[in-house]
Amino acid sequence: xxxxxxxxxxxxxxxxxxxxxxxxxxxxxxxxxxxxxxxxxxxxxxxxxxxxxxxxxxxxxxxxxxxxxxxxxxxxxxxxxxxxxxxxxxxxxxxxxxxxxxxxxxxxxxxxxxxxxxxxxxxxxxxxxxxxxxxxxxxxxxxxxxxxxxxxxxxxxxxxxxxxxxxxxxxxxxxxxxxxxxxxxxxxxxxxxxxxxxxxxxxxxxxxxxxxxxxxxxxxxxxxxxxxxxxxxxxxxxxxxxxxxxxxxxxxxxxxxxxxxxxxxxxxxxxxxxxxxxxxxxxxxxxxxxxxxxxxxxxxxxxxxxxxxxxxxxxxxxxxxxxxxxx
Amino acid sequence: xxxxxxxxxxxxxxxxxxxxxxxxxxxxxxxxxxxxxxxxxxxxxxxxxxxxxxxxxxxxxxxxxxxxxxxxxxxxxxxxxxxxxxxxxxxxxxxxxxxxxxxxxxxxxxxxxxxxxxxxxxxxxxxxxxxxxxxxxxxxxxxxxxxxxxxxxxxxxxxxxxxxxxxxxxxxxxxxxxxxxxxxxxxxxxxxxxxxxxxxxxxxxxxxxxxxxxxxxxxxxxxxxxxxxxxxxxxxxxxxxxxxxxxxxxxxxxxxxxxxxxxxxxxxxxxxxxxxxxxxxxxxxxxxxxxxxxxxxxxxxxxxxxxxxxxxxxxxxxxxxxxxxxx
Numbered sequence: 001x002x003x004x005x006x007x008x009x010x011x012x013x014x015x016x017x018x019x020x021x022x023x024x025x026x027x028x029x030x031x032x033x034x035x036x037x038x039x040x041x042x043x044x045x046x047x048x049x050x051x052x053x054x055x056x057x058x059x060x061x062x063x064x065x066x067x068x069x070x071x072x073x074x075x076x077x078x079x080x081x082x083x084x085x086x087x088x089x090x091x092x093x094x095x096x097x098x099x100x101x102x103x104x105x106x107x108x109x110x111x112x113x114x115x116x117x118x119x120x121x122x123x124x125x126x127x128x129x130x131x132x133x134x135x136x137x138x139x140x141x142x143x144x145x146x147x148x149x150x151x152x153x154x155x156x157x158x159x160x161x162x163x164x165x166x167x168x169x170x171x172x173x174x175x176x177x178x179x180x181x182x183x184x185x186x187x188x189x190x191x192x193x194x195x196x197x198x199x200x201x202x203x204x205x206x207x208x209x210x211x212x213x214x215x216x217x218x219x220x221x222x223x224x225x226x227x228x229x230x231x232x233x234x235x236x237x238x239x240x241x242x243x244x245x246x247x248x249x250x251x252x253x254x255x256x257x258x259x260x261x262x263x264x265x266x267x268x269x270x271x272x273x274x275x276x277x278x279x280x281x282x283x284x285x286x287x288x289x290x291x292x293x294x295x296x297x298x299x300x301x302x303x304x305x306x307x308x309x310x311x312x313x314x315x316x317x318x319x320x321x322x323x324x325x326x327x
Numbered sequence: 328x329x330x331x332x333x334x335x336x337x338x339x340x341x342x343x344x345x346x347x348x349x350x351x352x353x354x355x356x357x358x359x360x361x362x363x364x365x366x367x368x369x370x371x372x373x374x375x376x377x378x379x380x381x382x383x384x385x386x387x388x389x390x391x392x393x394x395x396x397x398x399x400x401x402x403x404x405x406x407x408x409x410x411x412x413x414x415x416x417x418x419x420x421x422x423x424x425x426x427x428x429x430x431x432x433x434x435x436x437x438x439x440x441x442x443x444x445x446x447x448x449x450x451x452x453x454x455x456x457x458x459x460x461x462x463x464x465x466x467x468x469x470x471x472x473x474x475x476x477x478x479x480x481x482x483x484x485x486x487x488x489x490x491x492x493x494x495x496x497x498x499x500x501x502x503x504x505x506x507x508x509x510x511x512x513x514x515x516x517x518x519x520x521x522x523x524x525x526x527x528x529x530x531x532x533x534x535x536x537x538x539x540x541x542x543x544x545x546x547x548x549x550x551x552x553x554x555x556x557x558x559x560x561x562x563x564x565x566x567x568x569x570x571x572x573x574x575x576x577x578x579x580x581x582x583x584x585x586x587x588x589x590x591x592x593x594x595x596x597x598x599x600x601x602x603x604x605x606x607x608x609x610x611x612x613x614x615x616x617x618x619x620x621x622x623x624x625x626x627x628x629x630x631x632x633x634x635x636x637x638x639x640x641x642x643x644x645x646x647x648x649x650x651x652x653x654x
Contacts, residue, residue, distance in 0.1 A: 036634035043631055053380055127635075267629070275625035281639035282617070282646070283610040290609070298602035302594070304370055307363035312608035319609070320647050
């Protein structure tokens, strides 16, 4: 059955892709073999991150990007990262509502990722989902992440190019810098650009980017270093305005990733991404192996019968004394 | 020296506390012994989380809460969780700017935590900082977290009581639900309540909370189940308006944590928090032990010479064959 599933995913069969995604979410037996079998066939997709704070309109913009890439004849996958919600017993379907215009299009695959709360669980799940969609022949994979925080910086590392969506009047400088978005953006989009303050917000962003450049140690004149300077675009995603320009900017970034400086950048990202995935998988295995001992130690820790590092030492010693069993 | 530092922290000496925090950030030798030694003296502080999206004014509100608790004669610690920024080479000082009014007050200790990007690194660092401040006798510890996302949900678990700060007109329902804030809040505050839409936002929040209650399986009539119903307050943190009421609501939540239902809730949180800390410490040890092998495997993975789960199996086998060396 596993081999059949692998074959069906490689043929791009939507139901097989959905089944593979469920296996990842549920950590079912067989998921390890599945991912490993698909891995050799992945690595071709264009991975684009779309991120920004709630209310910036990034779901609408993501839906718009799907339409743009579909018009270019590309098969598109969308992975939307949502916090799991006890209210609904899982990921909330907001993105799906916004994506409705793409339902029924067999060349678009949309998946909401529940984060499940486990440390590294999101990285692992996301990277595995990317492997599946990539191997299934989706040429563009859009990764939409919620919120602005460490989380997002982490998730941003999976994509080759990251679009940061901001809205006009995003708040004062301190807030903008604090959110850490300046560092992860390859392309900025001021969305809802028909609202007041869009030009000012775009200008402020550009000024902050300039400051960042000036502060960096590089003394090379701009344009000769081969570095990428994130453009600041404007859009009204609701009516697709500005989206062709965004696709063009992403194309330029993709081309830059093939230049000498860009190649180094892309390689560093791939390396970091691989390290993160491996680390998450190792942590997952450690947790599986230690299982009840970890819970028991935590109980004693919570009662202050143990100290944290002593407990961790004991657990890791327990781990080193054991062989891992096959999943 | 380590013992001297422990003693000085226990006496609440500010310089010693700061030194201990630096040891945690830099993962210096001795940090394990330090945390373990302080752990027995921790567990008394009142841990309050303050979270909300950028621009909601939660830093201002946190500063206001400091003033409120100071007026009650309490020593207050503040831990602000910021994403690390390559622009500044570390945590951004925005919070500190906003906290300025408390500089020079020896009974207030403020610390910005850089997240450093490592998986679980934030949980570990945060929990260790809490141990230090708690052992140093800060009676109230305010944990301010950036953004809304998985991250925050995670961090929220460290606090006994979590305040979620929202601003008027926080966007449509879908966004509000998506951000996952309804589930983590023990108290809601609509800040900037002098702006238009504050009443509507408060009402919407209350309605969503009602819906959530109705959707939950509990058939007990409201008020008899002993459950906590998060109140929705309003504030203008800039002029301290609404903050005494917030402190009162937090007091009621603290009292509820001592009721039968509340106790179970508090215990579950402590257990989850201990598990998270232990898991993070185990992952940290695994990473230390595997070090260069992890990097090498990631390199081969990035070049697709390996598959992820096969590589992880090999690494965990390597780990189980090794003894951990003392830090």
